[in-house]
Amino acid sequence: MSLRWQPALLDPAGEGGWAVVHCQQGFLFDANGVLFPRAWLKRLELPLLSEQGLGYFDGDEVFLLELAHPVEVPGAAWQGLRQFMMQDEDSDRFRMLGFAAQIGTWASHHRFCGSCGHRMRQHPTERAMQCESCGIHHYPRISPSMIVLVTRGDELLLARSPRFAPGVYSTLAGFVEPGESVEQCVRREVSEEVGVSIREPRYICSQGWPFPHSLMLGFHAEYASGEIVMQPEEIEDAGWFSIHDLPGLPAPKSIARYLIELYLAKRLGRAEPVLPG
Numbered sequence: 228m229s230l231r232w233q234p235a236l237l238d239p240a241g242e243g244g245w246a247v248v249h250c251q252q253g254f255l256f257d258a259n260g261v262l263f264p265r266a267w268l269k270r271l272e273l274p275l276l277s278e279q280g281l282g283y284f285d286g287d288e289v290f291l292l293e294l295a296h297p298v299e300v301p302g303a304a305w306q307g308l309r310q311f312m313m314q315d316e317d318s319d320r321f322r323m324l325g326f327a328a329q330i331g332t333w334a335s336h337h338r339f340c341g342s343c344g345h346r347m348r349q350h351p352t353e354r355a356m357q358c359e360s361c362g363i364h365h366y367p368r369i370s371p372s373m374i375v376l377v378t379r380g381d382e383l384l385l386a387r388s389p390r391f392a393p394g395v396y397s398t399l400a401g402f403v404e405p406g407e408s409v410e411q412c413v414r415r416e417v418s419e420e421v422g423v424s425i426r427e428p429r430y431i432c433s434q435g436w437p438f439p440h441s442l443m444l445g446f447h448a449e450y451a452s453g454e455i456v457m458q459p460e461e462i463e464d465a466g467w468f469s470i471h472d473l474p475g476l477p478a479p480k481s482i483a484r485y486l487i488e489l490y491l492a493k494r495l496g497r498a499e500p501v502l503p504g
């Protein structure tokens with residue numbers, strides 16, 4: 228893992244450093260990028276929900292200003308996290324922004340205690356929000372999700388959700404439910420979304436996915452039996468695609484794409500892909 232971006236718990240009560248500015252619509256950027264002098268930002272009248280110390284980029288302190296809504300800043304514009312992922316050669320900057328987006332969303336959703344309704348404050352020594360009244364802690368939310376490539380020899384089972392870009396088909400994915408193992412989740416989601424059964428799923432690797440707070444646990448599974456029956460609400464189309472005739476595929480930096488490329492590499496004797504950290 229590269230050292231350009233290092234998360235750390237910095238005290239926002241201190242002064243100076245750089246800051247990224249986030250709200251639900253994305254990040255503020257200008258010709259110099261996404262890092263602004265924090266002291267300069269704090270002279271603007273920003274609708275601040277939370278200020279968090281994030282860590283170090285190239286050794287410099289980076290903070291987050293989480294806003295209630297986007298504001299106009301002369302010479303700057305707003306852009307969504309997905310666009311930064313698509314255009315960034317620099318995966319360190321995307322890792323920093325992905326972390327910032329998750330911390331900002333979590334902090335803005337935990338300003339008040341879900342248990343007693345009092346104001347929450349930042350815990351001094353942990354990445355946690357703590358209730359001033361009942362003391363309850365809330366840590367950043369991470370949602371484990373499985374993602375699985377199901378194959379049958381030279382064929383890949385790919386599906387599209389109505390949310391996907393036109394023509395794009397991907398591997399199956401879904402959130403782990405309370406009390407289930409990730410392997411049970413793989414079987415359940417495959418059965419729910421396309422109605423087929425699979426052989427023992429094999430864990431491949433994982434990827435943090437900040438849209439909005441998933442941890443993707445990647446698997447490969449061989450098809451066992453059954454015809455494709457699509458789940459109407461989640462799956463718009465699904466089918467078996469030959470490795471020699473594939474549809475539009477997911478974004479190059481996604482684990483979905485990695486699982487597909489890894490299988491193609493094995494079947495076709497190509498060099499194995501690398502999953503961006």
Ligand SMILES: NC(=O)c1ccc[n+]([C@@H]2O[C@H](COP(=O)([O-])OP(=O)(O)OC[C@H]3O[C@@H](n4cnc5c(N)ncnc54)[C@H](O)[C@@H]3O)[C@@H](O)[C@H]2O)c1
Pocket residue numbers: 370372374397399400401402416434436438439440441443461477481482483484
């Ligand atoms: N990195 C990748 O390559 C990649 C590829 C595909 C999907 N994903 C991610 O996988 C995750 C799950 O995929 P999916 O959308 O197919 O999930 P899914 O099949 O479980 O269905 C999505 C539905 O689950 C519900 N839901 C939303 N958030 C939830 C949560 N935290 N816990 C439980 N249920 C929740 C909502 O009703 C939503 O419409 C998403 O975050 C998605 O962005 C990542």
Ligand SMILES: [Mg+2]
Pocket residue numbers: 399400401420461
């Ligand atoms: Mg799904």
Ligand SMILES: [Zn+2]
Pocket residue numbers: 340341342343344345358359360361362363
């Ligand atoms: Zn409370």
